[in-house]
Amino acid sequence: MLKIEGLNSHYGRSHIIQGIDLSAAPGEVIGIFGRNGVGKTTLLKTIAGWVKPSSGTIRLGDVSLAGLEPDRITRSGVGLVPEDRRIFPGLTVEENLTLGLMQVRGRSASAGRAVISEIYDRFPRLRERRHQLGTTLSGGEQQMLAMARVLVGEPQLVLVDEPSEGLAPMIVAEVFAIVRELKERGAMVLLVEQNVHEALAVTDRFVVIERGRIVLTGEAEDAKDRERLMEALAV
Amino acid sequence: ADPIKVGVVTPSTGTFAPIGQQVRWALELAAKEINAAGGIMGRPVTLIVEDEETTPAAAVQKAEKLFQVDNVDFLTGTVNSGATLAVGQLAERNKKLATTSVSFADSITADKCSPNVFRVNARAGQQSAALAAWLLKQKPKAKIYYLGPDYEMGRSTVAAFKANAEKLGAQSVGEVFAPNDSKDYTQFFGQIRAARPEVMYISVAGNDTARLLTQMQDFGLLNSLQVVGASGTITSANMGALGAAANGFATGAGYSPQIDTPENKKFVADFRAAYKVDPDLYGADSYGTLYAYKAAVEKAGSTDTDKVRAALEGLTWNTPQGPKTIRAGDHQAMQPMYVVRINNGKFDIIDKVSAEDAIGPDTCTRF
Amino acid sequence: MSRPVLEVSDLSIAFGGLRAVDQVTFAAERHRITTVIGPNGAGKSTLFNMISGALKPLSGTVLIDGVDMTGAAPERLKGAGLSRSFQITNLFFELTVAENLRLAAQVLEPAKRALLPIRCSTRAQAKTQAMLERFELTHKRDELAGNLSHGDQRRLEIAVCLASEPKILLLDEPTQGMSHQDTADTAKLVRSLTQDVSVLLIEHDIGLVMELSDHVVVMHQGRKLAEGPPAAVRADPQVQAAYFGHA
Amino acid sequence: MLDRLTLSMRASHVLAALLVVAALVLAVVGSAIGDTFYLRLATEALIFAGLALSVDLLLGYSGALSLGQALYFGIGAYTSALVLMKVPSFWLAMGAAAGMTFVCAIIGGLIANRVRGVYFALITFGLAQVVAKVVYNIRDLGASDGMIGIPVIDIGIGPFSVSAGNPVGFFLVVLVIIMALYAATAYLLDTPFGRVLTALKANEKRVPFLGYSVWRARMVCYLAAALIAGLSGALYPMLRGFVSPELMFFMTSGNAVISVILGGVGTLVGALYGSVFLVIIKSVIGSWTDHYLIIIGLLFMAGVLFMPKGLIGFVRPHVERMIAPRHLRETRAPEQDAPLKAEEVKP
Amino acid sequence: MNALDYLQFVLAPQVVNGLALGVAVVLVALGLTIIFGLLDVINMSHGEFYAVGAYLALALGAAHIDFWLLIVLVPVLMLPLGMVTERLLIRPVFNTKDRHVTTLLVTFGLALIAEDVLKLIFGPNTQRPPTPIPGASEIFGIILPNYRLFLIAIGAVIVAGVAFVVYRTRLGAMVRAAAYDRNMAASLGVPVSLVYSGTFAFGVALAGLAGVLLAPIYSIFPTMGRDFILLAFTVVIVGGMGSIWGAVVAGLLLTQVQALASLVISPVWTDPIVFGTMVAFLVFRPQGLFGRLGHA
Numbered sequence A: 001m002l003k004i005e006g007l008n009s010h011y012g013r014s015h016i017i018q019g020i021d022l023s024a025a026p027g028e029v030i031g032i033f034g035r036n037g038v039g040k041t042t043l044l045k046t047i048a049g050w051v052k053p054s055s056g057t058i059r060l061g062d063v064s065l066a067g068l069e070p071d072r073i074t075r076s077g078v079g080l081v082p083e084d085r086r087i088f089p090g091l092t093v094e095e096n097l098t099l100g101l102m103q104v105r106g107r108s109a110s111a112g113r114a115v116i117s118e119i120y121d122r123f124p125r126l127r128e129r130r131h132q133l134g135t136t137l138s139g140g141e142q143q144m145l146a147m148a149r150v151l152v153g154e155p156q157l158v159l160v161d162e163p164s165e166g167l168a169p170m171i172v173a174e175v176f177a178i179v180r181e182l183k184e185r186g187a188m189v190l191l192v193e194q195n196v197h198e199a200l201a202v203t204d205r206f207v208v209i210e211r212g213r214i215v216l217t218g219e220a221e222d223a224k225d226r227e228r229l230m231e232a233l234a235v
Numbered sequence B: 001a002d003p004i005k006v007g008v009v010t011p012s013t014g015t016f017a018p019i020g021q022q023v024r025w026a027l028e029l030a031a032k033e034i035n036a037a038g039g040i041m042g043r044p045v046t047l048i049v050e051d052e053e054t055t056p057a058a059a060v061q062k063a064e065k066l067f068q069v070d071n072v073d074f075l076t077g078t079v080n081s082g083a084t085l086a087v088g089q090l091a092e093r094n095k096k097l098a099t100t101s102v103s104f105a106d107s108i109t110a111d112k113c114s115p116n117v118f119r120v121n122a123r124a125g126q127q128s129a130a131l132a133a134w135l136l137k138q139k140p141k142a143k144i145y146y147l148g149p150d151y152e153m154g155r156s157t158v159a160a161f162k163a164n165a166e167k168l169g170a171q172s173v174g175e176v177f178a179p180n181d182s183k184d185y186t187q188f189f190g191q192i193r194a195a196r197p198e199v200m201y202i203s204v205a206g207n208d209t210a211r212l213l214t215q216m217q218d219f220g221l222l223n224s225l226q227v228v229g230a231s232g233t234i235t236s237a238n239m240g241a242l243g244a245a246a247n248g249f250a251t252g253a254g255y256s257p258q259i260d261t262p263e264n265k266k267f268v269a270d271f272r273a274a275y276k277v278d279p280d281l282y283g284a285d286s287y288g289t290l291y292a293y294k295a296a297v298e299k300a301g302s303t304d305t306d307k308v309r310a311a312l313e314g315l316t317w318n319t320p321q322g323p324k325t326i327r328a329g330d331h332q333a334m335q336p337m338y339v340v341r342i343n344n345g346k347f348d349i350i351d352k353v354s355a356e357d358a359i360g361p362d363t364c365t366r367f
Numbered sequence C: 001m002s003r004p005v006l007e008v009s010d011l012s013i014a015f016g017g018l019r020a021v022d023q024v025t026f027a028a029e030r031h032r033i034t035t036v037i038g039p040n041g042a043g044k045s046t047l048f049n050m051i052s053g054a055l056k057p058l059s060g061t062v063l064i065d066g067v068d069m070t071g072a073a074p075e076r077l078k079g080a081g082l083s084r085s086f087q088i089t090n091l092f093f094e095l096t097v098a099e100n101l102r103l104a105a106q107v108l109e110p111a112k113r114a115l116l117p118i119r120c121s122t123r124a125q126a127k128t129q130a131m132l133e134r135f136e137l138t139h140k141r142d143e144l145a146g147n148l149s150h151g152d153q154r155r156l157e158i159a160v161c162l163a164s165e166p167k168i169l170l171l172d173e174p175t176q177g178m179s180h181q182d183t184a185d186t187a188k189l190v191r192s193l194t195q196d197v198s199v200l201l202i203e204h205d206i207g208l209v210m211e212l213s214d215h216v217v218v219m220h221q222g223r224k225l226a227e228g229p230p231a232a233v234r235a236d237p238q239v240q241a242a243y244f245g246h247a
Numbered sequence D: 001m002l003d004r005l006t007l008s009m010r011a012s013h014v015l016a017a018l019l020v021v022a023a024l025v026l027a028v029v030g031s032a033i034g035d036t037f038y039l040r041l042a043t044e045a046l047i048f049a050g051l052a053l054s055v056d057l058l059l060g061y062s063g064a065l066s067l068g069q070a071l072y073f074g075i076g077a078y079t080s081a082l083v084l085m086k087v088p089s090f091w092l093a094m095g096a097a098a099g100m101t102f103v104c105a106i107i108g109g110l111i112a113n114r115v116r117g118v119y120f121a122l123i124t125f126g127l128a129q130v131v132a133k134v135v136y137n138i139r140d141l142g143a144s145d146g147m148i149g150i151p152v153i154d155i156g157i158g159p160f161s162v163s164a165g166n167p168v169g170f171f172l173v174v175l176v177i178i179m180a181l182y183a184a185t186a187y188l189l190d191t192p193f194g195r196v197l198t199a200l201k202a203n204e205k206r207v208p209f210l211g212y213s214v215w216r217a218r219m220v221c222y223l224a225a226a227l228i229a230g231l232s233g234a235l236y237p238m239l240r241g242f243v244s245p246e247l248m249f250f251m252t253s254g255n256a257v258i259s260v261i262l263g264g265v266g267t268l269v270g271a272l273y274g275s276v277f278l279v280i281i282k283s284v285i286g287s288w289t290d291h292y293l294i295i296i297g298l299l300f301m302a303g304v305l306f307m308p309k310g311l312i313g314f315v316r317p318h319v320e321r322m323i324a325p326r327h328l329r330e331t332r333a334p335e336q337d338a339p340l341k342a343e344e345v346k347p
Numbered sequence E: 001m002n003a004l005d006y007l008q009f010v011l012a013p014q015v016v017n018g019l020a021l022g023v024a025v026v027l028v029a030l031g032l033t034i035i036f037g038l039l040d041v042i043n044m045s046h047g048e049f050y051a052v053g054a055y056l057a058l059a060l061g062a063a064h065i066d067f068w069l070l071i072v073l074v075p076v077l078m079l080p081l082g083m084v085t086e087r088l089l090i091r092p093v094f095n096t097k098d099r100h101v102t103t104l105l106v107t108f109g110l111a112l113i114a115e116d117v118l119k120l121i122f123g124p125n126t127q128r129p130p131t132p133i134p135g136a137s138e139i140f141g142i143i144l145p146n147y148r149l150f151l152i153a154i155g156a157v158i159v160a161g162v163a164f165v166v167y168r169t170r171l172g173a174m175v176r177a178a179a180y181d182r183n184m185a186a187s188l189g190v191p192v193s194l195v196y197s198g199t200f201a202f203g204v205a206l207a208g209l210a211g212v213l214l215a216p217i218y219s220i221f222p223t224m225g226r227d228f229i230l231l232a233f234t235v236v237i238v239g240g241m242g243s244i245w246g247a248v249v250a251g252l253l254l255t256q257v258q259a260l261a262s263l264v265i266s267p268v269w270t271d272p273i274v275f276g277t278m279v280a281f282l283v284f285r286p287q288g289l290f291g292r293l294g295h296a
């Protein structure tokens, strides 16, 4: 259970997130939409601990996340697939993946290997490229790696920032399939997307952000809500 | 009466910091004694100390401050030969006097001599004369290997000793100049062994000596070799690190704490009481420097540069080492030289050469 | 029709054993939009890298305006009128928006002005101003590029490429990460560009590809799979299988 | 329209003008009370400020940290010394020093500009060490003792003549030369070429795609910096009457870097203030205690940690605000949450 | 001198002594290369940490603590020192764009201070602990002190141990990731703060260990930190920034270059030759002999 209340955050003096309330239940995918620069990424970064909230609470289960260091937040079950992928240069694909294992404490080495091999089965392209430096992957491959890296940690709450960005249609479908799978496993997903149509297919609820505030919320299934959403985004 | 100010530019940082320490201690001791005894012509002496930083550029800047702001008439303490030369030139341009009680490089009182610069310690050539004479008495036709630090002082000490020793029949079997601050001297040991010398002359100093000799000891080289060297090679600063590796080392020096005169006994006792270590030759020469200045000022009846210079030229005064005389022609102090051998931390005097025999010719042509 | 502005023939490169681009041949016509599509990792960006001088091809040739520019350094290619954007935003993040643009526009000035005070570079100034207006960045002109949101950065990236008045513009997924509104605006913009330049585009947004392109080149596993007008390419079963994934 | 870089440069000029005023006051006061030491100390500070200026040109604009800039300072100094001992002509010495540093910098630049970042720092350090060692071993250059006996010259400027031994006169000559170097550098940075340098520091990998040769820009910058260092170095023997290999040693380069850091990287005028500040600090604290290195070290660390933009970085924004048009009043720095190096990211 | 003599007395000992010196250099370079390669921090105070290790050994040795115990004790005591240094000096500037430059500068400041503090506490004079293993052995006519033989052996053990930790555990990748992008690494669960200070402290402890081991041969004095540092930096560069094997190969190679150059040309020119080698390396192979650390 994720519960965010009255969240505010700043970059220096600019007030980016302005009082956001948001909650999610296990197995729920929430789409976060909005134009460029409204603070979607900042919201995810604040939850992940990259940006320290200036006020408000973030609770995951009974852990209060606000103000914790990112590694503590991760170990509380939060995984982040960031906007620009953030593949570590100088590390091979496999090293990038093994780092993902750090998200969970106390897993045995063999269990870790099993998880990785499972991931390779899902992304055969990554197995092919396992000894290549992560940053020399193509854009799409990097996106897969970024997702795969988080998946090995089996987080409760997954924050995904524009995952379909730069992906070929085939892979986009794959990415949303992963999101759906996460949902089925009972994870919560906050999905930031510009690709509204395809995103809606996997989301339960959505919010629209404008200048750091939620201006619209709705059910993905509800036709009226969808209409209002399209209007708000001028799609 | 207003005090007579003496400028001291000596290293308190850098490789030569231990030497600077002795210089400062000795000058402070001398100043305290002189002041207790009524000062110079009734005026107390104050020392103004600045750090030489072991570089000429810093030394000159500090010296200029002493000359122009503190208005000292007399400056001493420089260690680095380059610094002594540069400060000497500055003194000349400021019409003040500078002395060194440490720098060995022959050039300071030879081809680069200056009318305003005096050297109160023994230069490379002097040290060699006594040592070579003693060595060749012990081992006629000795086969000698030379190891010097690679800078002007090192080259001039080796050259001076070589000239002296060869004149007396020694045979030179090889020489090597090691960079200053060398870490490992073992790279020269092969060459040294292959040359099969009986005697080795070294003129490294400070930490370098500690390394060289202990490494020679570790490699068993000290067993068969007589090691001799320049006077600054072993001093109280590195004696502790050397331990037994120093035993048997002989040098030609203007000083040993063992000199058996009442003046020296008193000096050593006072020094030890104040600073808990023995004075070394730098200490002794620096201590003497202040007394030379005192004698000269009293003789001149003034601190005026020209008058004091005239008084210093040819001056004979008393020091813990016995009487010294400054040769008027090149401003080089003449003093009896001792052959000193180290024995369990003590500088035993085993031979002596008179001041006249040690000093060598005056080659200064500038004044 | 005149000679194509860009002619690529038999271009290849390998990374280790991997032939990332394998004997690719195509041409980009003047004042047209040529789009390269293909699955992730097909070698599109690598192809761009070779054309723009970021990578040296193993074999093959690149002609710009009929002049052989194979393997030339980026700054020489720029001189020949080629300008490119980057898939991963690549700006001067510590400089302001206006400075980014002016830097790009500066090449328009004659070389002898390089050592005159910056205010003499009137042409660059004017160009900067024009670009700010055209891309609706005027209100952000003194903002540091690093502080812009992702979408604004993408727009600035295109503006920077255009500021030097190139003959041919290589855009690597220019709308990546843009909102719908911005994507639409950008599409309009790109369309309008063809009055002055020829465009070579990489794009995954298939709607956009169909709408914009005059000519489409499909790449797959380093090779050229097909080329032709958008509709024809889309209908190609091979392309369907390799790219859209629902043959 | 006025932009941010031009604005900060103007703010630097205001501060530079302030420095000149302070220098003139010192000259007047100094000559009135017959001081020589402080004038000559200030002269030395200005000479080393020239070296710091060249370090800042490299570090603050093209982003290349040189740990061996003293090399060119030393080459300038030795060349000038050698010329002065043969022909005591100011202009000849300056010209020869400029020529010599230029030639050496072409060679050094060809070597150093093959690498970037840390490697550049280490290669410049290595080059300086090698040359310093060679000088240290050459008898004809005075070897480790250096060379003394460089005459006090008369500097002819048109119908006037100033003796290098005249503290006020020589101070003013050095002030003019160093400020001219500052002005020339500032001018260079305000040209389109200068902006390419700034771009190099911001994102070197992008620059060729804008149509500029990175190599050429870096090379020109390197040569200009070397010339500044060489010309400053040429003044040293005129002031002090000697040269020694220590002038090329790491400590000299290191002091220049410290000056730039204390003064503020990438401000130009910071290099001048930093150098003056460092000389004063060393001279003052050095007379109090033997352990002044502790204090310099602490100050230096504190500077890097708490005043990352240096003294000038501290003051200049206020000046900027005073002279800025409204639209430039607020510019915020980007928050650091991005990865650090663009180097290995695919183009 | 005949050829055989030359070989036995000159060339062979030169090579063997070069080896011992090489091991010493590698020991000093090891911590440097780890901090440089993993954290991307140029630790200019590494030499001073080496000195601190030596002085610690001296002080504890004077309190009659056995040398063999010191080999373990001193590095352990250095760990907190390294951690504190990292927290106070490195951390605040670690995530700035010019990390290389800023960390280089703060550690340079620290070096200035450390040297002076050591002098303040222990005085300027040279000191030396007794040789823990006295005596010398003769192997094929080459005389080598036993302690140097021991040093070569323990040097090999230390290098192997360190290489194991860095290459065979996930640590290497973890540290590099944390150094490159602290937020992303933290979001993958890497305890970034601990990784930074732990790595730095490890490098510092290695410097201290080198201090303990080398003090009996090279003596102890306040400026000793400057001694090996130049050569160690050169070794790190030539070896490939951060590569452990690179440092070993480069360390042994450069000391041979030095040894042979001092024999064939003149000791005076060894420094320029060694630096010249570094410069040449940077020009022709800027990445060094081996790749960077963190690659398995």
Ligand SMILES: Nc1ncnc2c1ncn2[C@@H]1O[C@H](COP(=O)(O)OP(=O)(O)OP(=O)(O)O)[C@@H](O)[C@H]1O
Binding pocket: A011, A012, A014, A016, A034, A035, A036, A037, A038, A039, A040, A041, A042, A043, A083, C146, C147, C148, C149, C150, C151, C152, C177, C179, D333, D334, D335, D336, D337
């Ligand atoms: N590091 C930073 N420092 C200062 N301001 C920033 C920083 N990152 C983002 N901003 C500003 O914060 C605002 C919100 O940015 P954010 O990245 O959250 O937007 P977004 O909704 O994710 O946009 P996009 O769809 O373009 O990715 C923008 O105006 C941006 O300019």
Ligand SMILES: Nc1ncnc2c1ncn2[C@@H]1O[C@H](COP(=O)(O)OP(=O)(O)OP(=O)(O)O)[C@@H](O)[C@H]1O
Binding pocket: A129, A132, A136, A137, A138, A139, A140, A141, A166, A168, C015, C016, C018, C020, C038, C039, C040, C041, C042, C043, C044, C045, C046, C047, C087
């Ligand atoms: N420097 C390199 N070293 C090794 N392999 C590389 C390198 N650069 C690219 N590759 C590989 O070459 C292939 C083509 O990459 P490229 O970036 O050109 O793909 P792309 O078509 O642009 O894909 P996307 O649409 O995802 O951006 C990829 O499989 C990539 O992993």
Ligand SMILES: CC(C)C[C@H](N)C(=O)O
Binding pocket: D125, D250, E044, E047, E111, E226, E229, E230, E233
């Ligand atoms: C570049 C460094 C190795 C310099 C060293 N710390 C010194 O002061 O000599």
Ligand SMILES: [Mg+2]
Binding pocket: A040, A041, A042, A083, A161, C150
């Ligand atoms: Mg975003």
Ligand SMILES: [Mg+2]
Binding pocket: A138, A139, C044, C045, C046, C087
């Ligand atoms: Mg691509």
